[in-house]
Amino acid sequence: MNNYRPHVSYNNPTILIPLRLDELLRSDNSKKSHFISLGEDFVRLSSYQRFRELLSFGGGTLIKTVVFDLSTFLKREQNNTDSHTYAEFADFLTSNDKMFEREGGMTPSRRSIGLKNWVFMIIGYLLHSYSEKEAEKCLDQLIKIYLNSRNDNLFTASNHTTKDLTDARDKFMLDTFNQYVKKVPIRYKLLFGRNPYRHVSFHEGLDYKKVSLPELPRLRNRELLVKALMHKEFYRILLDPRHEFAQTMVAAGYDLNHKEYSIVRKQVSFLDGLGDLFLAHETSKVIYELYSDGLPLNNGSYRLLRTMLATNTFMTKLAIAYNLHVGLDDPIINERVANEWIPCIMFGKEMEKSNRVYEEEFLGDFFEAYVAALLIEQPDVAKSFIKDIYSRLLEVITETLPPELSYHNWSTNVLGRSIYPKSERVLI
Numbered sequence: 279m280n281n282y283r284p285h286v287s288y289n290n291p292t293i294l295i296p297l298r299l300d301e302l303l304r305s306d307n308s309k310k311s312h313f314i315s316l317g318e319d320f321v322r323l324s325s326y327q328r329f330r331e332l333l334s335f336g337g338g339t340l341i342k343t344v345v346f347d348l349s350t351f352l353k354r355e356q357n358n359t360d361s362h363t364y365a366e367f368a369d370f371l372t373s374n375d376k377m378f379e380r381e382g383g384m385t386p387s388r389r390s391i392g393l394k395n396w397v398f399m400i401i402g403y404l405l406h407s408y409s410e411k412e413a414e415k416c417l418d419q420l421i422k423i424y425l426n427s428r429n430d431n432l433f434t435a436s437n438h439t440t441k442d443l444t445d446a447r448d449k450f451m452l453d454t455f456n457q458y459v460k461k462v463p464i465r466y467k468l469l470f471g472r473n474p475y476r477h478v479s480f481h482e483g484l485d486y487k488k489v490s491l492p493e494l495p496r497l498r499n500r501e502l503l504v505k506a507l508m509h510k511e512f513y514r515i516l517l518d519p520r521h522e523f524a525q526t527m528v529a530a531g532y533d534l535n536h537k538e539y540s541i542v543r544k545q546v547s548f549l550d551g552l553g554d555l556f557l558a559h560e561t562s563k564v565i566y567e568l569y570s571d572g573l574p575l576n577n578g579s580y581r582l583l584r585t586m587l588a589t590n591t592f593m594t595k596l597a598i599a600y601n602l603h604v605g606l607d608d609p610i611i612n613e614r615v616a617n618e619w620i621p622c623i624m625f626g627k628e629m630e631k632s633n634r635v636y637e638e639e640f641l642g643d644f645f646e647a648y649v650a651a652l653l654i655e656q657p658d659v660a661k662s663f664i665k666d667i668y669s670r671l672l673e674v675i676t677e678t679l680p681p682e683l684s685y686h687n688w689s690t691n692v693l694g695r696s697i698y699p700k701s702e703r704v705l706i
Contacts, residue, residue, distance in 0.1 A: 293396055296381040299403050303389070311580065312566045314395050317402030317413075318349070319559035324417050326555050330548065342551050348424055352394035355427075366423050367393055380408075447532060448541055454526050455542050458516070459504045463607035469600065470496050478595040480674065489674050492666045494600045495659050497651055505546045506651035507605035509643055511619070513542040515611050546647075553646030556653050560661065561587045564668040568676070583675070587668060590635075593642030594623070596667070602644040 302309050325345045332340050355363050391399070397420065404413040472493065480487040497503040516523040517534045524534055532538075565583050586592065597603055603620070604612055616624040620637045652660040 293387040293393070294384040295387050295396075295400070296403070297383045297385050298381055298407070299400075300385050300387075302403075308569070308580070310391075310399065312562070312569075313399040313402030313406065315398075315402070315562045315584070316405055316559075316566070317398030317400065319555065319562050320401055320405055320410075320413060321348070321398065321417060321420070322346075323552075323555040323559045324414065325421065326552055328421065339547065339551075341548070345555075348421070349394070351424055351427070352397055353392070355393065363423065363427050364393065367397060447538070450530055450532070451527065451539065451541060452545075454523060455516075455545065458523050459501055462504060464500075464503065464507070465601070465605055465607050469602070469605050470494055476599055478592075478599050478671070487674055489670050491596075491599055491670070492663065494648075495652055495656065495663050497648075497655055499655055502651045502655055504606065506549060506648045507602060507644070508546045509603075509615075509640065509647075510543050510547045510550065511640070512546070512611060513539050515614050516542065518610055518614065521610050549647035549650040550643040551646075551650075552653065553648070553650035556649060556660070557593075557646065557664065558584075558588060560664045561668060564665055564672065568669075568672055583672065586675075587671070590638035590642035592671075593645045594638045597641045597644040598623070600645070600648070602648055603641055 322345050325348055326341055329341050329344050332344060352367070355361065355367060358364055387396070401413050401416055401420075404416060470493070474490075476491045476493075477488045478491065480489065497506060514536050515521065517527075517536055517539060518524055519528075519534070527534065561584050565580060565587075569580070603615065606612075619640050622633050623637050623641065649660055649664060652663065
């Protein structure tokens, strides 16, 4: 690599950082938390996209496992300072060509920060001061180090569960599912029709603060749109004996044991995981922009805002506002979802904490899946859409609730519940 200079010895590992980064950290300590959050969110989001080939092995769940194992791996290695892998990571921090060309110099780190956080901080710094392209180059090296250290053992277990896609049942099942995707009616007007009253509400004492929402960007690819509107648990409803999908399978001589239809679930399990990570990444960026524009946020309120915007309570409000949970015009699916999966929210019933957690997790997946599909098809539109929504939400939150309020008051007034209680009742 051009301009590369090794600077790590195995006996005395030293982390060098750019002088400009050192100056930024000295001038504003909050930048440390921002760069770490930005880098970590980016690593998870981009890694999830890169490991998409694992979808056929274990679906979105396996991909998430790999992505979070990557973060755990960094934490494990930071304690083994004599290892070759530790040295690779320390070198990795300053091995970017552009950084060497543009920085005024490098300086030894005098900060007590673990290697894992240094890795995330450098990637966050590249995103902040350079470009996603430079951050992607660093991520390439990071994943290479990770995979080399794992010696491909990561994929051993998943290979044992790989199904033979030449199996006649699986081929017929996928063909039948694809026919459903092509034929199922979509409620275009409900989803994309102009609605000046579309909003979400915040609890504020006994009143409700309404925040208007932008129109939902339309996905152009029909297959992607249908999958974005299908929860990963819908495959169970397709097996309802009344449903055309189930009837087609039975007519071909196949049973309706849901354990045999996991391949259908995997077809739609990628999106909500991708959306979850994408939203976390965009949240970090939007909050920091508000902070840079003068919003007084300490580290505690910064973390709280990130936590609140990531809750399923917020995702549920957005999914309902955009009608994503009823976007498909499939009477059997809509009937069973309302009666079995989200009866409290659909019928305005008061609910215990256990019901709230389950129903909000289910509904939140719809919004995450849709923005993921938008990210795949129209990445710039997806980023602009989420920035618009979050900017509107954060403007109201921060104007209504000053940072000196307690965590409990912030979350209770905004979400209608505390983030941390042992028990609660809520109304959506």
